[in-house]
Amino acid sequence: MKKINLSDGEWNIMNILWNEAPKTITQLTAELKESKDWSKHTIITMLGRMEAKGAVKYEEGVRAKQYYPIVERVETALEETENFLEKVYAGSLGLMVNTMVEKNTLSKKEIDELYAILKRAEEEAE
Numbered sequence: 001m002k003k004i005n006l007s008d009g010e011w012n013i014m015n016i017l018w019n020e021a022p023k024t025i026t027q028l029t030a031e032l033k034e035s036k037d038w039s040k041h042t043i044i045t046m047l048g049r050m051e052a053k054g055a056v057k058y059e060e061g062v063r064a065k066q067y068y069p070i071v072e073r074v075e076t077a078l079e080e081t082e083n084f085l086e087k088v089y090a091g092s093l094g095l096m097v098n099t100m101v102e103k104n105t106l107s108k109k110e111i112d113e114l115y116a117i118l119k120r121a122e123e124e125a126e
């Protein structure tokens with residue numbers, strides 16, 4: 001799979017498309033109007049960049065282009081997570097978790113979730 005780096009704004013569009021596709025530019029503009037107040041032209045520009053990156057495609061609809069995601073959410077999120085981990089924590093998941101523990105940013109619920117994830121990983125490794 002080709003590596004795709006999405007900007008924060010592109011993530012906003014991709015999340016909409018992953019939740020419900022296809023969407024037209026008009027529909028995307030309406031959905032993003034309240035949270036981002038982006039113009040139609042901004043969204044057109046972003047969709048063009050995303051198409052060039054291989055993240056979205058469009059099909060000609062009856063009245064307007066219909067946009068679809070062509071990358072999977074899980075794979076794209078994993079790639080983004082790996083990039084973040086490498087950039088910020090030199091690839092060390094342990095360092096990231098340790099930093100969060102030291103700064104008391106983990107809630108009891110999050111700690112319980114981490115325990116469950118680690119227990120499952122340990123069982124799968126056996």
